[in-house]
Amino acid sequence: MRTTLDLPDELVTEIKILAAQERITLKELMGDLLRGGLRARFSQQRPNNLPKIYRPSRIPLSSDWINGIRKEAME
């Protein structure tokens, strides 16, 4: 998708220099920087504690059993 942004000159210069140093296109570098920024923002919102509930299963809970249920739902 093409979009237009009005960015400060010094920021654009800095990004262009970085792209040249890393030998990647401006588009690639901008994509990486935006992805990194989004990841960092989402990460800050997530709690890091293990879930409070950890339930013993009364049946032997295997990957095959869980993925069997998932597969049935997809069909």
Place this chain on the structure above:
Amino acid sequence: MIVADASVVTFLFVEGENSSAARKLFEIDPDWVTPPILNHEMLNILATLGSVESDVQGMEQLWREIRGFLGARQQVPDPIRSLRLAMELGVSGYQAQYLALSDHLRLPLLTTDNRLLEILPQKTIGPDAYLESRLAMRPL
């Protein structure tokens, strides 16, 4: 940071074959992301488990806990990317949504689905293998 599918999230909350790896993995990297399709999958897994165990109340409690856990962890994948991946890779539209999100974030998809692990070894990884790779990266 990882993208986790419904099988891995289930093992985080319910004791089973891969729970030990899933919980260790969460301790090392608690930054899990999932697509919203996981809600439907979890509901289905809990409904089946609840029927087998005849425990409606327990499953309701578990569902509330899982919803709270997923709240800040969900990200919507691009549906067009999901559609393309489903057709290109021959996977279901459900599976393609996990793959689209992991592609977009450039993160591995953690799954215990053997078929996916087998046909897409570059895009998917099992909890044990991922845990091993993360522990190997840690300084002694």
